[in-house]
Structures are given as structure tokens and as C-alpha cells.
Amino acid sequence: MKILVCIKQVPDMESKFKIDAGGTWYEKTDLAWRMNEYDEYAVEQAVQLKEQVKDADLTVLCIGGDQVKETIKKALAMGCDRGAHIADDDSSSKEPFEKAGIIAEYAKDKGFDLIFTGMQSQDKGSAQVGILAAEILGMMSVSTIVDFSYSDGVASLKRELEGGVKACVTASTPLVVTCQLGLNTPRYPTLPNIMKAKRKELLSLPVADLLKVDSRQETAKIYFPEKKGGGLVLEGEVAELADKLVKILKEKTGVLA
Amino acid sequence: MKILLVAEYRDKKLLGSCNELIAFSDQMDCESVMCLVGSESDLPRFNGTLYLADVENYGEYNPDAHKQFVLDVVEKEQADMVVFSHSSYGWDLAPRVAFAMKAAQVSEVVEVVDGIPVVPVCNAKLRRDVHVKTEQSVVTIQAGAFGLSEDPTGTPTVEKIAGDTAGRVDFIGYEQAESGGVDLGKAQIIVSAGRGIGKPENVGMIANLAKVLGGEYGASRPVVDSEWVEHNRQVGTTGQTVTPKLYVACGISGAIQHLAGMKKSEFIVAVNTDKDAPIGEVADVLIVADLKQFIPALTEKIQSL
Numbered sequence: 207m208k209i210l211v212c213i214k215q216v217p218d219m220e221s222k223f224k225i226d227a228g229g230t231w232y233e234k235t236d237l238a239w240r241m242n243e244y245d246e247y248a249v250e251q252a253v254q255l256k257e258q259v260k261d262a263d264l265t266v267l268c269i270g271g272d273q274v275k276e277t278i279k280k281a282l283a284m285g286c287d288r289g290a291h292i293a294d295d296d297s298s299s300k301e302p303f304e305k306a307g308i309i310a311e312y313a314k315d316k317g318f319d320l321i322f323t324g325m326q327s328q329d330k331g332s333a334q335v336g337i338l339a340a341e342i343l344g345m346m347s348v349s350t351i352v353d354f355s356y357s358d359g360v361a362s363l364k365r366e367l368e369g370g371v372k373a374c375v376t377a378s379t380p381l382v383v384t385c386q387l388g389l390n391t392p393r394y395p396t397l398p399n400i401m402k403a404k405r406k407e408l409l410s411l412p413v414a415d416l417l418k419v420d421s422r423q424e425t426a427k428i429y430f431p432e433k434k435g436g437g438l439v440l441e442g443e444v445a446e447l448a449d450k451l452v453k454i455l456k457e458k459t460g461v462l463a
Numbered sequence: 464m465k466i467l468l469v470a471e472y473r474d475k476k477l478l479g480s481c482n483e484l485i486a487f488s489d490q491m492d493c494e495s496v497m498c499l500v501g502s503e504s505d506l507p508r509f510n511g512t513l514y515l516a517d518v519e520n521y522g523e524y525n526p527d528a529h530k531q532f533v534l535d536v537v538e539k540e541q542a543d544m545v546v547f548s549h550s551s552y553g554w555d556l557a558p559r560v561a562f563a564m565k566a567a568q569v570s571e572v573v574e575v576v577d578g579i580p581v582v583p584v585c586n587a588k589l590r591r592d593v594h595v596k597t598e599q600s601v602v603t604i605q606a607g608a609f610g611l612s613e614d615p616t617g618t619p620t621v622e623k624i625a626g627d628t629a630g631r632v633d634f635i636g637y638e639q640a641e642s643g644g645v646d647l648g649k650a651q652i653i654v655s656a657g658r659g660i661g662k663p664e665n666v667g668m669i670a671n672l673a674k675v676l677g678g679e680y681g682a683s684r685p686v687v688d689s690e691w692v693e694h695n696r697q698v699g700t701t702g703q704t705v706t707p708k709l710y711v712a713c714g715i716s717g718a719i720q721h722l723a724g725m726k727k728s729e730f731i732v733a734v735n736t737d738k739d740a741p742i743g744e745v746a747d748v749l750i751v752a753d754l755k756q757f758i759p760a761l762t763e764k765i766q767s768l
Contacts, residue, residue: 217585219585219586219588219716220716220737222739223585223588223589225589230591232584232585232589301567302558302568302570303562303567303568325554326554328585328586329584329585330584331570331571331583331584332568332570332571333549333554333558333570333571334557334558334561334568334570337555337558337559337562338558338561338562341558341559341562341563342562346526346527346631346632347526348632349551349554349555350551350554350555362635364638365551365555366551366701367473367550367551367552367637368550368551368700368701369640369700369701369702369703369704370639370640370694370697370701370702370703371474371637371638371639371640372637372638373523373524373634373636373637373638374634374635374636374637374638375632375633375634375635376632376633376635377631377632377633378631387684387685387688388684388687388688421596422565422566422567422595422596422597423567423569423593423594423595423596423597424593424594424596425591425592425593425594426579426591426592426593426594427591427592428584428589428590428591428592429589429590429591430588430589430590431583431587431589431590431744433743433744437733437743437744437745437746437747437748437749438747438748438749439738439743439748439749439751440748440749440750440751441738441751441752444752444753444756444757444760445760445764447750447752447757447760447761448757448760448761448763448764449764451732451748451750451761452761452764452765452768454748455709455730455732458730458747459708459709459729459730460708461651461652461676461677461678461708461709462676462765462768
């Protein structure tokens with residue numbers, strides 16, 4: 207069985223963001239980078255599937271500059287067999303259809319039975335790339351899964367809907383699935399596995415070889431949302447803050463009456 | 464310009480999000496038509512043409528069949544823009560439709576300014592204006608971003624469509640959320656824990672404050688995913704929508720999905736170390752402090768009243 211998992215490197219969302227010089231993306235310096243949270247679940251599920259079917263080859267793909275190799279190495283340490291680094295210093299300006307096109311161009315002719323990815327990225331959050339890649343490849347896709355099992359070429363999945371409801375569906379491979387938070391418990395790479403990962407194949411391919419589709423949209427401008435204000439911001443010493451809040455709650459709400 | 468609104472019907476019910484689609488099209492101020500895989504027994508209040516595919520034939524959501532149905536209506540109406548809710552339905556269906564139309568899809572639109580769609584970036588810390596290069600476009604709109612001041616009125620002119628209902632995904636059934644002993648929907652006071660509580664041991668101080676206030680405790684998604692708090696206490700789009708008299712958000716940064724579940728609370732207090740956290744946008748009071756020190760201090764203060 208051949209499995210592909212597509213991941214993205216994103217900044218820690220708690221970071222203080224700044225706007226870059228072009229005004230179309232955030233400034234990439236001085237940020238802590240990590241694997242997109244949704245993709246961690248995708249990697250874990252792909253590794254679990256590989257462990258289940260035994261005879262499987264699992265590739266992890268990531269688009270970006272040299273720095274994304276760190277994130278690929280984490281996926282290798284979690285259990286992926288080989289890494290495909292699509293070298294692109296300008297990946298943040300690529301729109302979802304271009305990203306999907308790159309992935310599809312890489313994946314075509316390789317005969318992947320299953321492709322896993324996160325349902326969206328934490329920074330751009332389009333929730334399109336996995337499904338678009340499937341459409342380009344002519345594969346079926348199932349999105350937002352919170353439960354996955356596989357047997358004899360058929361995946362049984364639960365899609366997360368709103369209000370705690372899940373839709374149970376089945377679909378045959380070849381298949382693309384996009385993973386929602388809470389799908390599984392992503393493992394922490396162990397030290398021996400981190401060491402082992404250093405010896406695994408990690409090939410870099412120039413993005414120009416794989417980008418065959420045209421961009422359909424672009425970012426005109428990025429900016430901080432206007433503060434609607436309204437709310438009162440209180441800072442200071444903890445005991446004093448507690449006093450102030452109790453006073454406010456007494457005045458503005460009936461809850462301490 | 465002509466807009467096609469794609470309404471959603473699930474498990475024998477029309478979903479209320481179709482009113483947000485109508486609000487969006489009202490704001491765009493152009494001709495709109497609607498389509499729905501649903502039933503004549505539960506129609507949207509909409510003045511205009513509604514293309515209806517019978518759910519009896521189509522069954523519950525089937526990506527291939529729904530895609531073809533929407534594309535048939537796009538073709539028939541020569542729609543310039545197709546609009547979905549940014550929900551599990553829109554996430555799944557919109558990219559399929561956009562791909563077939565060779566159109567750009569703009570996801571999670573929060574507003575449209577001078578024809579330019581605006582979307583959030585990095586958990587709503589930033590926003591971006593999107594320039595669409597294709598003639599036709601597909602958009603998904605953020606839940607709660609477009610609202611009507613009153614419920615829409617009107618009766619649609621129904622035009623029935625029957626198409627190919629074959630698909631590659633088989634629907635087995637729905638699994639409802641397990642309902643525990645807590646009904647946050649009825650709680651007057653809710654104290655919620657977010658990722659900022661740091662470790663599961665700190666759920667206790669949140670529960671304790673809730674108890675002292677005579678309310679219930681809740682949690683945001685990451686806390687539930689980490690299994691620190693059970694799912695029936697989750698507040699947000701995928702959990703419960705709550706409207707208590709007082710909502711205290713502790714260590715919750717304010718992801719859109721969480722805000723959608725609690726922003727209609729009467730009074731909102733947020734406790735966060737980051738004073739730029741998006742939760743500040745909806746909070747009446749933002750306490751900038753370490754919750755591990757502040758919550759016990761507040762609890763003690765209230766107990767002593």
C-alpha cells in the first residue's frame with residue numbers, strides 16, 4: 207500500500223504577528239514554527255494505517271523553504287518512511303488551487319492508495335487544498351474526519367458536522383481524507399526515532415517542476431482587524447483585579463445579588 | 464451579477480444558516496436564486512426561484528450528487544457567484560463545485576467591502592483582502608458574519624430538478640452527541656477553560672469558580688480534544704451554543720468556532736495573558752492576568768462576600 211501525507215509548517219498562533227514589507231503576508235522572521243495542528247492528526251493516522259497493514263510505504267510531503275525540513279523530520283520521526291520537500295521560498299503567496307496542483311502533480315503516476323492531510327491550515331485556513339488535490343487527481347475525498355478505520359480497500363469514516371453530530375460514511379480507495387482535530391492522539395517522537403529519522407530519505411524538488419496550474423486568486427492586502435473596542439481592559443495586581451471585577455459584576459449583572 | 468445560494472438540509476430539517484445566505488445576498492444587492500437538496504415540507508423563506516432536488520431520492524449528503532446538482536443550477540442560471548455557509552457542508556462541497564467551474568474559491572468571508580471579499584488569517588488575528596482573478600467565483604461565508612435584522616419573509620417559486628444521484632461515498636447514518644448530565648444551554652453562569660489553563664489539574668479551579676458562582680463549567684475545543692474535560696461541556700460550533708447571563712472565558716484565545724458558540728452571552732469576562740487575544744473583541748471585560756493566580760483570588764473574594 208502506498209500512502210501520502212501532506213503537511214504544512216505554520217507559526218505558533220500565539221505569536222505576535224507583524225505585517226511584511228509587501229503588505230500581503232505576515233513577517234516570517236522572529237516566529238516559532240511548528241507542524242500545522244490538523245496535519246499532526248493526519249500524520250498520526252497515516253502512521254497508524256501503515257502499522258496496521260504492515261506492507262506500506264508512507265511519504266510525507268511539505269511545500270516551503272529550507273526551514274520546513276525541520277517539520278518534515280518530525281513527521282519522519284513519527285513514523286513516515288520518506289520525505290518529499292517541495293522547495294519553494296515563496297510558498298505563502300501560493301493560493302489553495304496552486305498548492306493542490308503541486309501536490310497532484312507530485313502524486314500523479316505514483317499510485318497512492320490513500321492521501322491524508324489536515325482539513326485546513328491554522329494560518330490561511332481555506333479548507334480547500336485536500337479536496338482540490340483529489341479533484342485534480344480524479345480521486346474521491348472525504349473531509350473533516352474524526353474517526354478512521356480501514357479494511358480491504360474500504361475506509362469507514364466519521365465526518366464531524368455541527369452541534370456534536372457525526373456522519374458515518376464509507377468510501378473505497380484510492381481516497382483522500384482531510385483530518386479534523388481530535389481524530390486520534392498524535393504521538394511524540396521518541397529519541398531513538400528522532401535519530402532514525404535523520405537517516406531517512408528526504409528529497410528536495412524545485413516547485414517550478416511541479417507547478418503547472420495558474421493562480422486563480424491572490425492576497426491584495428493583509429492587515430490587523432479594527433479593534434471594535436467596547437470592552438474594558440483591566441491590568442494590574444491580581445487581588446486588585448479581583449476586587450474590581452466583583453464590583454463590575456455587582457453593577458452590571460445580577461449574578462452576585 | 465447573479466448569485467446562487469446553496470442552502471442545506473440535514474436529517475429531515477432545513478438548516479437556519481440559509482438566512483445568513485439571504486443576508487449575504489441582500490448585502491451584495493444583486494439578483495439571487497437558491498438551490499437546496501431538501502423537501503417541500505420545509506422550505507426556506509425566500510423571495511425568488513428555489514431549485515429543489517428531492518431528498519427522498521438524493522438521501523443525506525452525497526458529495527458527487529450534490530456537486531452535480533449545484534453545477535446543473537449554475538449552468539441553467541449562468542450564476543456568477545456561488546455561495547455556501549463555511550460549515551462542514553460548505554467545506555466539503557464548495558471546493559468540488561469551484562474546481563468544476565474553474566473558479567476561485569474564497570473561504571470564510573466575514574465581509575465584502577467595495578466588492579472585495581475579506582477573510583480572517585491566523586485565528587482572526589489578521590485579515591486579508593482577496594483579489595479574485597476568475598470571472599466566476601465560489602465563496603463560503605463565516606457563520607454569524609452576515610445576519611438579518613429580522614427573519615426573512617417570502618415564499619420561493621419552486622422549480623424541481625432531478626439528476627443523477629450516484630456517488631462514491633456511502634452514507635451509513637448519523638451519530639448524535641452523547642448527552643451527559645450537564646445542559647450548558649440552560650446554565651445562567653458558565654466558566655470555561657481554554658488551552659491557557661496549561662494542564663488538566665487546573666480544570667479544578669475553573670470548576671470551583673463555577674460552583675462558587677452557582678453555575679456550570681465548560682471548555683473550548685482543545686481542552687476537550689486533550690480529554691481534560693468531557694465533550695458534553697464543549698462550547699462552540701462543534702459543541703454547544705450558549706447564552707448565559709455571565710460567561711467567563713479563562714485562557715481562551717477566542718477561535719471563531721468558540722466565539723460562535725458564546726458571543727451572544729449577556730455579559731462576557733475574559734481572563735487572558737495576551738491582551739490582543741481575539742476573545743477581547745467580544746468581552747465586556749478583559750482581565751489581563753495569569754489565570755492560575757487570578758482565578759483562585761477571584762474565587763476566594765466571591766466566597767467571602
